[in-house]
Amino acid sequence: MTITQAELENLKEKARQIRLDILEMTTRAGSGHPSSSWSATEIVVALYFGAILRHRPNDPWWSERDRFIMSKGHAAPLLYAALAHAGYFDRDELWRLRQIDSPVQGHPVQGLLPGVEATTGSLGQGLSLGIGHVLAGRLTQLNYRVYVLLGDGECEAGQIWESAMAAAHFKTASLTAILDYNKYQETGPISREMALEPLADKWRSFGWHVEEVDGHNISAIIDKLELVQTITDQPSIIIAHTVKGKGVSFVEADYTFHGRALTPEQAVRAREEINAAR
Amino acid sequence: MQLGELAGLKPSKPMRDVFGEALLNLARQNSRVVVLDGDLGNSTKAELVRQEFPERFFNIGIAESNLVGIGAGMAACGLIPFITSFSSFLLCNAYDQIRLAVGISNLNAKIVGSHGGITLGKDGPTQMGIEDLALMGGIPTFVILAPSDPASMHRAVQAAADHVGPVFLRSSRIAMPHIYPDDNCPFEIGRANILRQGADLTIIACGMMVAAGLDAAAILSTEGIDARVIDLHTIRPLDRDTIEAAARETGAIVCAEEHLLQGGMGSNVARLVAECCPVPMRFVGLPDIYVESADPDDLLVKYHLTAEDIAAAARQVFSAKRRITL
Numbered sequence: 001m002t003i004t005q006a007e008l009e010n011l012k013e014k015a016r017q018i019r020l021d022i023l024e025m026t027t028r029a030g031s032g033h034p035s036s037s038w039s040a041t042e043i044v045v046a047l048y049f050g051a052i053l054r055h056r057p058n059d060p061w062w063s064e065r066d067r068f069i070m071s072k073g074h075a076a077p078l079l080y081a082a083l084a085h086a087g088y089f090d091r092d093e094l095w096r097l098r099q100i101d102s103p104v105q106g107h108p109v110q111g112l113l114p115g116v117e118a119t120t121g122s123l124g125q126g127l128s129l130g131i132g133h134v135l136a137g138r139l140t141q142l143n144y145r146v147y148v149l150l151g152d153g154e155c156e157a158g159q160i161w162e163s164a165m166a167a168a169h170f171k172t173a174s175l176t177a178i179l180d181y182n183k184y185q186e187t188g189p190i191s192r193e194m195a196l197e198p199l200a201d202k203w204r205s206f207g208w209h210v211e212e213v214d215g216h217n218i219s220a221i222i223d224k225l226e227l228v229q230t231i232t233d234q235p236s237i238i239i240a241h242t243v244k245g246k247g248v249s250f251v252e253a254d255y256t257f258h259g260r261a262l263t264p265e266q267a268v269r270a271r272e273e274i275n276a277a278r
Numbered sequence: 279m280q281l282g283e284l285a286g287l288k289p290s291k292p293m294r295d296v297f298g299e300a301l302l303n304l305a306r307q308n309s310r311v312v313v314l315d316g317d318l319g320n321s322t323k324a325e326l327v328r329q330e331f332p333e334r335f336f337n338i339g340i341a342e343s344n345l346v347g348i349g350a351g352m353a354a355c356g357l358i359p360f361i362t363s364f365s366s367f368l369l370c371n372a373y374d375q376i377r378l379a380v381g382i383s384n385l386n387a388k389i390v391g392s393h394g395g396i397t398l399g400k401d402g403p404t405q406m407g408i409e410d411l412a413l414m415g416g417i418p419t420f421v422i423l424a425p426s427d428p429a430s431m432h433r434a435v436q437a438a439a440d441h442v443g444p445v446f447l448r449s450s451r452i453a454m455p456h457i458y459p460d461d462n463c464p465f466e467i468g469r470a471n472i473l474r475q476g477a478d479l480t481i482i483a484c485g486m487m488v489a490a491g492l493d494a495a496a497i498l499s500t501e502g503i504d505a506r507v508i509d510l511h512t513i514r515p516l517d518r519d520t521i522e523a524a525a526r527e528t529g530a531i532v533c534a535e536e537h538l539l540q541g542g543m544g545s546n547v548a549r550l551v552a553e554c555c556p557v558p559m560r561f562v563g564l565p566d567i568y569v570e571s572a573d574p575d576d577l578l579v580k581y582h583l584t585a586e587d588i589a590a591a592a593r594q595v596f597s598a599k600r601r602i603t604l
Contacts, residue, residue: 063356110354110383117354119383122374128344129379132351132359139312139333139357159375162344 003050003219011218014085015045019247019274021081021094026261029098032106035245035257037078039182039215040149043240044068044082046221047147047178054144057087060114066144067133069118071126072151072180073107074259079116080104088115124157126150127177131163134172145174145229150237153185156194161206167235168207176228177208177237180215182244184255203237215240247274282455284585285492293450294392296428298323300435301360305331308439310356314349316342316363322392322449324362342371346389350379353387358439365391365407365448373413380444381417388438388445389414394424395536396564396581397452397486402571407448408564411513412541414446421467422513424448424535424543426488427457430511433465441467448485450536452574455489457509470517476506479530479596481588482521484510484543487534487562493585494534498592505592513543516550525555530599532591534562536583558598560591 003011019041026032047053053066070079077097084091093113096102103112107121118129130148137144154160167175181199183190190196200210209231211224221240228236244258245251248270251262262270280289290296305311305327312334319325319337328335338345342363349359361368368391369376380387391414394407414422421441425434431449438445457473458464464471473488474495483491488509495505506528508520525531531551533544544561551557562583569577578584 110385118351119378122378124343125347125375125379128347128375129351129354131344132348132353133355134351135336135348136352136355136357140355159341159343159347162339162341163347166338166341166344166348 003222008219011045011049013278014049015041015218016274016278018045018078018081018085020271022077023262023267023270023274025077025081025094025097027264027267028095029261031098031261032077033074033259034077034261035251036072036151037075038246038248038251039242039244040075040078040180041246042216042218043149043178043180043221044078046218046225048082048086050218050222052222052225053147057115060088064142064144067117067130067146069120069126069130069146069148070108071120071148072123072154073120075149076106076108079108083113083115089113123151123154124159127160127163127167130175131167131170131172134175135170137174145176148175148177150177150179152179152181152183152190152196155179155196155199164203164206164208171233172235173232175235176225177235179237179239180242181239182242184244184258186258188255200239207234209234209236210239211236212239212241215242216246247277249273281486282489282493284496285489287455287457287489287492289455290428290453292453293431294321294323296431297390297392297435297449298326300432302326302330303432304435304439305334308358310358311439312336312352312357312359314338314345314359314361316340316345316368318363318392321364322362322390324360342368343375346372346375347379349387350375350383350385353380353385358386358388360388360390362390362392364393364405365410366393366405369410369413377417381419384419384443386442388447390447390449392449394448394450395486396569396577397450397536397574399574399577400571403568406569408538410448411537411543415514415541415546419444420514421445423467423511424484424513425511426485426509427454429456429458429460429463430465430509433463434511437465437467450486452486454486457488457492465511468512468515468517470520471509471511472506472520473509474505474507476504477528478504479532479592479599480506480508480524480528481532481534481592482508482510482524482547483534484513486536487583490583490585491534491588494588494592497585497589503592503596510543510547513546516546518550518554521547521550522554525551525557529557530595531557531559532562532588532595533559534588537563539563539565558595558602560595562588562591
C-alpha cells in the first residue's frame with residue numbers, strides 16, 4: 001500500500017515539527033542528544049504516523065497494541081516528541097525534559113509516561129526486551145508486532161548478538177528491528193572505532209531477514225515496514241542508512257555534537273535550517 | 279555432626295530440589311508464571327517446570343544478559359517470570375540488565391540465584407555465590423529473600439510471586455534441615471521469625487546458618503547462656519522492629535551468614551542496630567577471600583561457618599555485653 005503524495009507531505013511536515021521540538025527540548029534542557037534523535041526522526045515518524053503501529057494513545061497500555069522500544073535510549077527526545085504529537089500526553093510536558101520532578105527523564109524510564117514501553121539507556125538491551133514481548137504475546141495469544149529501534153554503536157554489545165541468535169531461534173517473525181545506521185558513535189566514526197561491517201551479512205548469518213533503506217525517505221521506510229510484515233518464519237531487520245544530525249548542516253558535519261545540546265545561538269540557525277526545509 | 283542435629287532438627291533434601299518443587303507447585307497454581315533458564319535447569323531444578331509446562335519454560339541458553347532482558351520484556355506484558363541460574367553467573371553477567379531492565383523499571387520479575395554460598399563445594403569459587411546479597415543490595419527496588427529450610431523455601435517462592443515488584447530469591451545446593459513444620463511456616467516479606475526466645479543475646483541468621491544458629495543456641499544453653507535465634511529470611515526490607523527489640527532486650531547480637539561479611543545480611547543489620555540501639559555485635563561469615571574447591575563440610579569448618587563458630591562469637595559478645603553493663 002503506497003501512500004499518496006498528500007499523505008507523504010503530511011508526514012514530512014510531522015518530521016519537521018518533531019525535529020523542531022527535539023531542538024527546543026534539548027536546547028532548553030542544556031543537554032541531551034539532538035543529533036542522535038534527528039538521525040532517526042523519519043523512522044519514528046513512519047512508525048507512529050505512517051499507519052504502521054496499531055496503537056491507542058488514549059488507551060496506552062491496550063494489551064494488543066504494537067510495541068515500540070527505543071533501544072538507543074539517548075534518542076529519548078525523539079521518542080517523547082513522537083508520543084506527544086501522537087497524543088499520549090500534553091506537548092507542554094516536552095519542555096520539562098531533564099528537569100527536577102519531571103517524568104520526562106534524560107533517558108526513557110518505564111512507568112513514568114504513557115507510551116514509554118521500556119527503560120533504556122544502557123545500550124544493547126532493547127532487542128532482548130522485544131523478544132520478551134513477542135514470547136509473552138505468543139503465550140497469551142495476543143497478536144501484536146514489536147518494533148525495536150537500534151543504534152549502530154550498540155551493535156558492538158554482546159547482548160545484541162545474544163538476542164539476535166535467540167530471536168531467530170524462537171522464530172520471532174513479529175519482531176522487527178530498525179537500525180539507525182548513521183555511521184557514528186560517541187567518540188567518532190564507527191569504521192574507525194569498531195568496525196561493524198559486513199553488517200547486513202552478520203544479521204543474515206544470525207538468521208534474520210534483512211532489508212536496507214534510505215533512512216530519511218519516509219515512503220521507502222513505510223514500504224519496507226509493510227514488506228517485512230509478510231515474512232512469517234524469521235525476525236526482520238531494516239538497516240536504515242541515515243545521517244547523524246540530519247536537518248542541521250553544522251551538526252551533520254560535526255560528530256562531536258553527540259550528547260551535546262546546541263547553544264541558544266546555534267539553535268537559532270538550526271531552527272532556520274529546519275524551517276527552510278519545508 | 280550434621281547441620282541441625284544438636285537442635286534436634288530432621289534432615290531434608292537439597293534446597294535446589296525443594297526450590298524446583300516449589301516452582302512447579304506455583305506454576306500449577308498460576309498460569310502467568312513463566313520460567314526462564316540459563317541452561318542450568320537440571321542444576322537449579324527449574325527444569326521440573328519444563329517437564330509439565332514446556333510452553334512456559336524457556337531455555338535462553340548461556341547468555342545471561344539476554345536471559346534477563348527477555349524476562350523483563352515478559353514481565354512488562356503481565357507475566358511473572360522466574361529468571362533462574364547460578365547466582366554467580368546470573369548476577370555477575372547480567373547485573374546491568376537486572377539493574378536497568380528490572381530494577382529501575384520496577385518490573386514484576388523474580389531473579390532466582392541458585393547455588394548461593396560456598397556449600398556447592400567441589401565446583402569451586404567460580405561457581406559460588408558468595409556476593410549475591412551484596413550485589414542485590416545495590417539495586418534498591420529489589421526485595422531480597424534467603425529462606426532457611428524446605429517449608430520456608432515453599433513459602434518464599436509463593437511470597438515472591440505474590441509480591442508485585444522485583445524480588446531476588448537465594449537458592450542453594452546444600453540440604454538444609456527442617457526448621458518449620460511443612461504446614462506451619464510463617465513467612466511474611468519483611469517480618470523475621472523468632473525461632474527461639476532468649477534473654478542473653480541474639481543470633482540473627484539467614485539461609486543455612488539459621489540451622490547452625492539453632493545448633494549454637496543448643497551448645498550455649500548447656501553453658502547457661504540463653505540465646506534468642508532469629509530467622510532473617512528477608513534481607514530487604516529489614517524487619518526493624520524485631521531487630522531493634524532483640525538489641526534492646528538481649529543487649530548483644532551475633533550475625534551469621536554464608537556470604538561475604540562485606541555488604542551482606544550482617545552489615546545491614548549492623549547499620550540498623552547502630553542507628554536504633556547500639557549493642558556489642560560479632561559477625562560470622564566470609565572474610566575478603568575466595569575459598570577453594572572442597573567438600574562443603576570441610577569448607578564450613580575451615581572458614582569458620584559452623585555452629586561452634588557461632589557459639590564462640592556468642593560467648594565473646596555476651597562477655598562484652600557484661601563488661602559494659604557491670
